[in-house]
Amino acid sequence: MKLLKKINNNFALAEDSKGEKVIVEGRGVGFQKMPCELTDLSIISRTYYGFNSETIRLIQTVNPKILQIADQIYNEAVDQIPAELNANLPFTLADHLEFCIERMNKKIQLKMPLIYELESSYPLEMKLAERTLQRVEEQLDIRLPESEKAGIALNLINAELSVKTSNTQQEEELIDGCTRIIEAYLHHPIYRKSFNYTRFATHLQYLLRRMNQQPPQNVSYSLYQTIKDRYAPICEVVSAMAVYLEASGYPIGEEEKFYLILHVQRLCDRERCAQPTV
Numbered sequence: 608m609k610l611l612k613k614i615n616n617n618f619a620l621a622e623d624s625k626g627e628k629v630i631v632e633g634r635g636v637g638f639q640k641m642p643c644e645l646t647d648l649s650i651i652s653r654t655y656y657g658f659n660s661e662t663i664r665l666i667q668t669v670n671p672k673i674l675q676i677a678d679q680i681y682n683e684a685v686d687q688i689p690a691e692l693n694a695n696l697p698f699t700l701a702d703h704l705e706f707c708i709e710r711m712n713k714k715i716q717l718k719m720p721l722i723y724e725l726e727s728s729y730p731l732e733m734k735l736a737e738r739t740l741q742r743v744e745e746q747l748d749i750r751l752p753e754s755e756k757a758g759i760a761l762n763l764i765n766a767e768l769s770v771k772t773s774n775t776q777q778e779e780e781l782i783d784g785c786t787r788i789i790e791a792y793l794h795h796p797i798y799r800k801s802f803n804y805t806r807f808a809t810h811l812q813y814l815l816r817r818m819n820q821q822p823p824q825n826v827s828y829s830l831y832q833t834i835k836d837r838y839a840p841i842c843e844v845v846s847a848m849a850v851y852l853e854a855s856g857y858p859i860g861e862e863e864k865f866y867l868i869l870h871v872q873r874l875c876d877r878e879r880c881a882q883p884t885v
Contacts, residue, residue: 608645613637618666621645623654630655630662632678655694661802662698669701673708676742677701680735680763688731690767695802700762702806704743706873707755715834715869716752725760736760765809781855782811785848789871792844793878807874814866818857834868841872 612620614630616637621629633650645651655662666674677700684692693699710716726733736759744750786808790796797804835842845867849859859867 608648608651610636610639610641610643610645612641613639614663614666615671617671620663621654627656630658630666653694658695659801662695665698665702665802669705670747672746673704673743674698674701676739676746677704679742680739683738684735684763684766687735688763688767692763693766693768696762696766698802699766699806699809700739700759702802703758703762704739707751707758708743708747708749710869711749711751716754725757729760729764732760732763735763761813762809765812778812778815781815781852781857782808784851784855785811788847788851789844789874792840793875795878797874797878803874803877807870810870811867814863815857818852818859818863834865838868838872841868841875844871844875 608624608631609622610619610631611622611628614620614637617634618630618632619636619639619641621631623629631651632653632655634652636645636650639645674697677697680700681692681697684696733756736756739759740751740753740756786797786799786804799808842864845864848867848871849864852859
């Protein structure tokens, strides 16, 4: 195996024996002088295929301790969940945990619905989500709200490759329509195979399933007004999305708008950063 470029101390870009680009993980692998041939493959703990530039960006920017926690949970999930898991789960889970901590630091707390349904239908995933909260508190000295278990569990559920869902085609069409609205706001297309976009689409898919199972909810007026004032341009985008979704049979309440504003803002921020400068 040939190591090509350091990503951080424990990750590197490499090339396998077939000439395919991979990300390798191993304690201290980034300290190797690169490019070089790696003869001692025992230092590699995991190899990741099918990555993109967003994956590399996340590895470089996310708190290494958060990535370590996500990796620990991934290993536990592999042992406990009787389904094939997406190998990129450590990255998607780390991204989600970072967002949870970011929201908490901004004193924004989301009320996660379906938590009792998840505990009934997905007890293994909810148990792992509880374990995730424990690890975050033990290793980062950050106590996330219990409500965050639902979002963490959904990350695990979405990573189960054997899980099939209903209404997938309709969901894809609605997600595509919402994406076109955001693209019109940004005045440029969104790369839909990016890690960044995949995370947004997953959150929107979850939102659609919430709306399909329960009536629209309202958050506190003051909290909703605060988020509207902070992200006024994004509120206009979300309002357009709400009109589109309601016309498609998905009436959207303040809680859903609140939820969307946060995720659309995050997507737009990262999309702007990803655009090349002229």
